[in-house]
Amino acid sequence: MGSDVRDACGVFGIYAPGHMVANQIYLGLFALQHRGQESAGIACSDGDTITVIKEMGLVAQAFDDVKLAALDGHIGIGHVRYSTTGSSEWRNAQPIFRSVADGGIALGHNGNLTNTTELAEVLGTLPGMFEHSATEVDSTSDSELIAALLAQEFSNGEDSDGRDLERALTTVLPKLSGAFSLVLIDEAHLFGVRDPHGIRPLVLGRTDGGWVLASETAALDIVGAHFVREVEPGELVAIDAAGVRSIRYADPTPNLCIFEFVYIARPDTQLYGKSVHLARQRMGEELARQAPADADMVMPVPESGVPAAQGYSRASGIAYGDGFVKNRYVGRTFIQPDQRQRGSGVRIKLNPIAANLSGKKVVVVDDSIVRGTTTRQIITVLREAGAVEVHFRVSSPPYRWPCFYGLDTGERADLLAADMSVGEIQDFLGVDSLAYLDLDRLVAATEVGHESFCSACFTGNYPVAVPLQDTKLVLENRSAADHDFGQILPEQSAQ
Ligand code: SF4
Incomplete structure (x- = not known):
């Protein structure tokens, strides 16, 4: 979510x-x-x-x-x-x-x-x-x-x-x-x-x-x-x-979309013969090794963050717990068509368990942050419920580039990490610490080779050329030199 x-x-x-x-x-x-x-x-x-x-x-x-x-x-x-x-x-x-x-x-x-x-x-x-x-x-x-x-x-x-x-x-x-x-x-x-x-x-x-x-x-x-x-x-x-x-x-x-492993596919699906659920747990384990935290409880943003939070807990030794009850009868937040409604959807969908959060230092694990609107509100809700420290961990790298291959992430300007450093995002979200899983560790968690994936939304390295004439708006942050070329080609677009 x-x-x-x-x-x-x-x-x-x-x-x-x-x-x-x-x-x-x-x-x-x-x-x-x-x-x-x-x-x-x-x-x-x-x-x-x-x-x-x-x-x-x-x-x-x-x-x-x-x-x-x-x-x-x-x-x-x-x-x-x-x-x-x-x-x-x-x-x-x-x-x-x-x-x-x-x-x-x-x-x-x-x-x-x-x-x-x-x-x-x-x-x-x-x-x-x-x-x-x-x-x-x-x-x-x-x-x-x-x-x-x-x-x-x-x-x-x-x-x-x-x-x-x-x-x-x-x-x-x-x-x-x-x-x-x-x-x-x-x-x-x-x-x-x-x-x-x-x-x-x-x-x-x-x-x-x-x-x-x-x-x-x-x-x-x-x-x-x-x-x-x-x-x-x-x-x-x-x-x-x-x-x-x-x-x-x-x-x-x-070049399978690596975001299928991170978020899109159901956890009970297999991709490249690998269990998505187990891969997501390994992402959480890698995240714990890469970015440890001093905390009392590891909790997921339900439900997409659950397997990675389990993995983080297992690798860190910090107890796993629930900080939210999810209303199962509300659809995913993005069903709502505009930003204002998307914001109000968080409280409708997730209610904090204050008794489990009050006075605690928590590690919150989610699979990704794309626009950031939802994440910011989640942090606010956790603090209001009594969490004294919030350490946010993301089981994928910063989502910086729009997808042109079937995932609607909006324009580049909508992506929280497009032009912000991790430190700036930490301040924007209002968390005590923030870490994203490195791409190499994410790929390692899938147990599939790097070359078998598209990871363009993390790297800007698009495996299939994207025509700029249709996409000027969504890529408006790109340099003039890129625009002159007329196409983003894989070897050009890596940053
Ligand atoms: S850019 Fe590639 S990895 Fe990212 S969501 Fe689109 S297809 Fe998936």
């Missing part, structure tokens, strides 16, 4: 001949709810017709028995979304449906493309194909662009052999840049795609008589599927009556 950011999206897909899959997709989306809370959608095919239902709100609000019963079919995909500011509207909900040739396609996207302007220019030559002009393209329409490009391939295509979408994907995917984990269906096939960097996760699972695709392994568990493998970066997986086919459309350069 300390990470006052908007999450990535979540995707789910299933192919299960002889079964109605809508209920399983519903469960899968329920398990992925933490990745997006603004809209939810399901598309199912019965072999002849694709039906799509999408609504604003949480999965449980968006669907009921009547709607699920209307989603007939044994092939389907689902999507939960957190939109960017100003685009929280039904038309941006997914899955996206497009009529093509004699049928249709539906698509769910997790991630953000970084070459939308180029792609829209291509589509802009086709009247009616895409409603935005190139200059109007923003991050909310990049998924629509993918669907439009695929539809364009259908109109350019040859006689149907039942593999039109697969052929369209192999043509379109190499043109896309940025982050994209996709699930797609036509009437008879399910597809899963990961971008060549594998920035967002996507896994393949097996269930009785069927196959499942999901953003996280936790969504396999809920439908009784077992983990088979991750969809590889640069891989297209096609699933139909013949089984699973793997098509390599690009060479892999794995």
Whole structure:
């Protein structure tokens, strides 16, 4: 909860001949709810017709028995979304449906493309194909662009052999840049795609008589599927009556978002074969070794700070305790659309346990500080409840650079650490001490190699070039020299 950011999206897909899959997709989306809370959608095919239902709100609000019963079919995909500011509207909900040739396609996207302007220019030559002009393209329409490009391939295509979408994907995917984990269906096939960097996760699972695709392994568990493998970066997986086919459309350069390990993914998910929960505990242990504190109690900012606080306690020998009771019926703070409301959300969600805090020196552990608004209020609440010293520990490095790959952190000016030193942040938060986990220690805690990650929000070293024309505002703190170049390239952007 300390990470006052908007999450990535979540995707789910299933192919299960002889079964109605809508209920399983519903469960899968329920398990992925933490990745997006603004809209939810399901598309199912019965072999002849694709039906799509999408609504604003949480999965449980968006669907009921009547709607699920209307989603007939044994092939389907689902999507939960957190939109960017100003685009929280039904038309941006997914899955996206497009009529093509004699049928249709539906698509769910997790991630953000970084070459939308180029792609829209291509589509802009086709009247009616895409409603935005190139200059109007923003991050909310990049998924629509993918669907439009695929539809364009259908109109350019040859006689149907039942593999039109697969052929369209192999043509379109190499043109896309940025982050994209996709699930797609036509009437008879399910597809899963990961971008060549594998920035967002996507896994393949097996269930009785069927196959499942999901953003996280936790969504396999809920439908009784077992983990088979991750969809590889640069891989297209096609699933139909013949089984699973793997098509390599690009060479892999794995750069999984390290923030998935820090905050986004559920703790009961596995990434790169590693338990996220255990990795977060190791982050806390590393933090205790790097930045010890003289205190009576280690407490988390619930719930995202819990595993790291447990690790900090274990490595430091300082007792673990609870300083807050969390109201479980309030969503993550970032559901509220503006800063003022986000501020009031802290007290609604977290109530301090004064009896556990009064007169104590506490170490407070959280996974990250992005905007800082929430964290500052947490400190105030702890002091009012009687804590005599507050030592804040963060199980990731300072979050300095905006994400262009599907995590909405706002503009660079919104990031607390963009231009402040750790000492200045300590003063701003009003804590007795403050420490962030070093990047090397964070990576070590994942037990995965440094080169396998994107860590651009900590380093400014973006693995996929980011076009400046769309992002001047969010990077306004950059130097004129950077702007002159027109693109932030990985080797340029490291600071
Ligand atoms: S910039 Fe940060 S949040 Fe975005 S993909 Fe990279 S590591 Fe993840």
